[in-house]
Each structure stands twice: as structure tokens, then as C-alpha cells.
Amino acid sequence: MIRLEGISTALGGRDILRGLDLTIRRNETYVLLGPSGAGKSVLLKHIVGLIRPDEGRITIDDEDITHRRGAELGSVRRSIGYVFQSGALINWLTVAENIALPMREHTDQSDDAIETKVQKLLDLVHLSKDGEKFPDEISGGMKKRVGIARALALDPPIVLFDEPTAGLDPIRARAIARVVGNMRESLEVTSLIVTHNLGIAFEIADRIGFLENGRITEEGTPEEVSASKNPFVVEFLADRAAGKRTE
Amino acid sequence: MIGRLFTGTGGFLIDMAERAGFTILLLARSTRWFGNALGRPREIASLGYTYGVRSLPVVIVVAAFTGMIVSLQTGLALAQYGQQEIMGSIVAIAMCREMGPFITGLILTATAGSSIAAEIGTMNVSEEIDALEVMSIPPEKFLVAPRIFTLTLLCPTLTLLTMLLGICGAAVVAHAQLGVAYSIFFDNAIDALRTIDWYFGFPKDLYTGLFKSVVFGISIATVACANGLTARGGALGVGQAARNAVIVSFLLVLIFGYILTWILYR
Numbered sequence: 408m409i410r411l412e413g414i415s416t417a418l419g420g421r422d423i424l425r426g427l428d429l430t431i432r433r434n435e436t437y438v439l440l441g442p443s444g445a446g447k448s449v450l451l452k453h454i455v456g457l458i459r460p461d462e463g464r465i466t467i468d469d470e471d472i473t474h475r476r477g478a479e480l481g482s483v484r485r486s487i488g489y490v491f492q493s494g495a496l497i498n499w500l501t502v503a504e505n506i507a508l509p510m511r512e513h514t515d516q517s518d519d520a521i522e523t524k525v526q527k528l529l530d531l532v533h534l535s536k537d538g539e540k541f542p543d544e545i546s547g548g549m550k551k552r553v554g555i556a557r558a559l560a561l562d563p564p565i566v567l568f569d570e571p572t573a574g575l576d577p578i579r580a581r582a583i584a585r586v587v588g589n590m591r592e593s594l595e596v597t598s599l600i601v602t603h604n605l606g607i608a609f610e611i612a613d614r615i616g617f618l619e620n621g622r623i624t625e626e627g628t629p630e631e632v633s634a635s636k637n638p639f640v641v642e643f644l645a646d647r648a649a650g651k652r653t654e
Numbered sequence: 655m656i657g658r659l660f661t662g663t664g665g666f667l668i669d670m671a672e673r674a675g676f677t678i679l680l681l682a683r684s685t686r687w688f689g690n691a692l693g694r695p696r697e698i699a700s701l702g703y704t705y706g707v708r709s710l711p712v713v714i715v716v717a718a719f720t721g722m723i724v725s726l727q728t729g730l731a732l733a734q735y736g737q738q739e740i741m742g743s744i745v746a747i748a749m750c751r752e753m754g755p756f757i758t759g760l761i762l763t764a765t766a767g768s769s770i771a772a773e774i775g776t777m778n779v780s781e782e783i784d785a786l787e788v789m790s791i792p793p794e795k796f797l798v799a800p801r802i803f804t805l806t807l808l809c810p811t812l813t814l815l816t817m818l819l820g821i822c823g824a825a826v827v828a829h830a831q832l833g834v835a836y837s838i839f840f841d842n843a844i845d846a847l848r849t850i851d852w853y854f855g856f857p858k859d860l861y862t863g864l865f866k867s868v869v870f871g872i873s874i875a876t877v878a879c880a881n882g883l884t885a886r887g888g889a890l891g892v893g894q895a896a897r898n899a900v901i902v903s904f905l906l907v908l909i910f911g912y913i914l915t916w917i918l919y920r
């Protein structure tokens with residue numbers, strides 16, 4: 408369970424989060440929507456301790472991580488997979504080495520075991536034949552999928568996705584959505600997904616939340632959110648009503 | 655107006671102190687990972703190859719020309735008194751004590767230092783450093799320690815090359831322009847180095863030059879990593895990090911060079 412209570416954070420002299428409350432239940436798939444620059448990425452970074460709040464409290468499975476730094480965050484971080492907006496792959500390591508990195512650093516598995524696991528993860532993200540390529544040699548969408556595979560390498564109980572489908576064509580976006588959707592069905596994971604892709608959001612979410620002006624202003628199941636009268640939500644969802652909105 | 659000048663200067667000084675503090679802490683935090691870097695010789699070799707090969711052509715040209723210029727200058731002055739035969743000693747001492755490590759330090763700053771800062775800066779602005787932190791892989795272990803370690807080895811190696819090439823370049827000029835025989839030149843060079851203390855069969859001047867270069871290597875790598883890790887704001891920030899790294903390392907090579915000479919030869 409991830410719980411953020413009264414989180415206020417200013418960055419570069421601007422208030423980004425203002426008293427934000429958010430609870431994500433165990434094994435839930437929570438989709439976070441909101442305009443660009445609303446602070447969605449900033450919110451995700453709070454959960455892994457990359458950004459610390461000025462005020463408020465962050466607990467993960469009842470462990471208070473609000474004021475932890477560096478090594479103190481180790482155990483919590485190892486239970487979280489983080490898919491970065493850009494993939495954030497190490498560019499002198501191959502795709503397979505990138506995926507193997509967390510296992511090499513944090514487990515004593517044999518090379519064979521790691522190789523098997525890497526191949527499984529590559530299959531999962533439909534990159535079975537691309538393990539030997541370097542990040543520079545693959546497309547943006549492929550990098551994101553490698554990022555997903557790397558985030559899942561240690562089988563974390565919590566996975567955070569930052570715009571996993573942004574900038575991808577509809578077919579690749581669907582492929583990623585399928586990976587996320589499958590995960591939800593087959594594994595016991597709590598996931599928090601930031602996306603602009605409303606189609607995917609409504610398809611995979613248990614609950615959807617809207618981040619606006621530094622707070623969650625609307626939250627609920629896809630049905631509840633669709634029926635919302637909040638003008639911001641109505642406008643945000645207008646395109647979906649028209650039937651099209653990818654990216 | 656004057657007030658603003660003061661707050662501006664104050665802000666600048668505080669900023670500088672912060673950077674210096676961060677850099678020193680980074681070096682301290684990285685030392686515990688040196689053993690780890692030692693255990694990954696392939697990565698060190700690959701880094702050494704990358705930065706070394708990139709610097710090699712510049713080192714060769716600059717070393718040879720520096721030797722030639724020093725040789726010509728001193729040679730012409732000495733020739734007025736018919737003393738050009740002792741050129742070898744002057745050049746040898748100059749190259750080993752000062753010029754060798756100094757030139758190599760400056761070249762490595764411009765080549766390896768700037769590219770390390772740009773490389774790590776790029777990783778920083780593209781969330782790769784964040785990704786390492788989230789995976790609980792300290793950048794000190796994964797990036798900084800191997801680079802400091804590499805330059806600690808690379809800088810003396812290239813310095814040795816610079817010394818040799820510089821002295822050889824000087825010998826060629828001494829021979830061609832001032833008619834000093836090679837045998838006389840090198841006899842003088844070796845004699846000059848021999849007159850100072852010897853350790854383990856090699857002259858003190860060589861050791862002090864190499865010791866300086868080790869210090870330079872450590873500071874170039876640390877400064878470059880520190881600037882890369884604090885780069886902010888896209889490609890612009892990366893450029894700025896590289897520039898800062900070069901400026902600060904240049905200054906440190908000069909300052910440490912002076913301090914070490916003072917300590918080692920007073």
C-alpha cells in the first residue's frame with residue numbers, strides 16, 4: 408500500500424504539490440491523469456525518495472519513508488520497479504545487460520539463472536531477439552519496453568509507470584498496454600500508471616485519479632469518473648467521448 | 655547597486671563553496687568503492703582505452719612540440735655562451751618535474767574531463783542517474799569510482815609518454831638546429847636526473863612528476879563527475895557542466911602543481 412498524506416512540495420520556487428492526499432491499495436492498478444506539468448512525474452519521484460516533500464508523510468506498506476535518504480531507502484526501493492518516461496537505459500550496456508543490471512547488483516543468482524530470467528522478460532515485452540542491441544540502436548518505444556523489463560527484473564510488488572505509451576504509435580502503445588494489462592492479471596502487483604492515453608487508462612484502471620493544481624481533485628472507478636460533473640474532468644475526458652485520443 | 659554587487663558576490667562564493675564541498679564529499683564517498691572498481695578490470699580497461707585513445711594524438715603532438723620549443727628557447731639562450739651542450743639536463747628536468755604532468759593534466763582535462771562531465775551530465779538530464787538511484791546502485795560505485803580509478807592510472811601513463819616524447823623532441827631540435835650530438839644530449843639528460851635523489855633505481859624527478867600526475871588524474875575525474883552529477887536543465891546544462899569541469903580542473907592542475915612543487919622541493 409502506498410499512502411501520501413498532505414504532501415506539499417515546491418520546486419524551483421514554484422508550488423508543485425499542495426497538500427496532496429493519495430492512497431493506492433495493495434494489488435490495485437491506479438491510473439493518474441493530469442495536464443502536462445501538473446506534477447505527475449514529481450509525484451512518482453516522491454514515492455521512491457528521489458524528491459522529498461516540504462510537508463506531509465509518505466508511507467509504503469506502513470513504513471514511513473518521508474525523511475529517508477540514500478542507503479536507508481534501499482529496501483523500499485528494491486520493492487519498487489520504476490519505469491522512467493524516457494526509458495533511462497545505460498547506453499554502454501546492451502539491452503540484455505540493462506535488464507540484468509538490478510539482478511547482478513542485488514542478487515547472487517548464477518549467470519545462467521540471470522540469462523534465463525532476462526530472456527523471459529524480453530519475451531514479456533516482445534523484444535525476444537533484441538537482447539544484444541545497444542540502446543542507441545533501438546527505437547524510443549523499444550527503449551520504453553526495455554525500461555519496463557528492467558523495472559520488473561526483481562519481481563517488485565510495486566511498479567510505477569511514467570507515461571509508458573507517450574510518443575508511441577497506436578500499435579506500439581497497445582503492445583505496452585497489453586504488457587501492463589497482463590501483469591495486472593497474472594502477477595500480484597500494485598501499479599501506479601501515469602498516462603495521457605485515455606483509452607488505455609479506462610481499459611486497465613481499477614481506479615483513476617486526476618491531478619490538478621497540486622492535488623487529486625477527482626478519483627474513482629472508471630465508471631465513477633466518467634459520470635463526474637467536475638468541469639476539469641469533463642473537459643479532460645471530452646476527447647475520449649469523441650472516440651479518439653491516443654498519446 | 656553596491657548592495658546588489660555584494661549579494662551577487664556572496665551568492666557566487668556560496669555557490670562555489672557548495673560545489674567544492676560536493677566535489678570533496680564525492681571523492682570521499684567514492685573511495686569506498688575503489689576496491690570494487692579494482693575487481694572490474696575489464697571495465698577499467700575499456701574506460702582507459704576510451705579516454706586514453708581519445709587523448710593520445712593530442713598528447714603526442716603537444717608533448718613533442720613542447721619539448722622542441724623548450725629546447726629551442728633554452729638552446730638559443732645557452733648558445734650565446736657556448737653552453738648548448740647542457741641543454742639535455744635542462745630539458746630533462748623541466749619535462750619530468752613540471753612540463754610532463756602539467757601538459758598531460760591540461761590535455762586530459764580538455765579531453766577526458768570534458769567528456770566525462772558531458773557523459774554523466776547527459777545521463778543526469780535523461781533520468782539515468784535517477785534510474786540508478788532507484789535501483790539502489792550508487793552512482794559513486796557505478797560511475798564515479800571507476801572513472802577516478804581509470805584516470806589515476808591513465809594520467810601517469812600518459813605523463814610518462816609526454817616526458818619521453820618531450821625529451822626526444824628536444825633532442826631532435828638540439829641536434830638539428832644547434833648541432834648537439836644525441837649522445838651528449840642524452841648523457842646530460844640522464845646525468846641531470848641522476849644528481850638528485852634516486853629511489854628504486856629511478857630518479858626523484860620522475861617520481862615527483864608521476865606523483866603530481868596521479869593527483870591531477872584524481873582531481874580531473876572527480877571534478878568532471880561532480881559537475882556531471884549536478885548538471886541541470888537539458889542540453890544547455892550538459893554544456894555548462896562540461897565547461898565548468900574544464901575550467902575548475904585547469905585551475906586545480908595549476909594550483910596543485912604549484913603546491914606539490916613547493917612541498918616536494920623546498
Ligand SMILES: Nc1ncnc2c1ncn2[C@@H]1O[C@H](COP(=O)(O)OP(=O)(O)O)[C@@H](O)[C@H]1O
Binds near residue numbers: 419441443444445450
Ligand atoms: N527537479 C526539479 N526542479 C525544479 N522544477 C522541477 C523539477 N522537477 C520538475 N519540476 C517542475 O515541476 C513541474 C511538474 O513537472 P512534472 O512532474 O515533470 O510534470 P508532469 O505532470 O508533466 O509529469 C514542472 O513545471 C517542472 O518544470
Ligand SMILES: [Mg+2]
Binds near residue numbers: 447448449570
Ligand atoms: Mg512527466
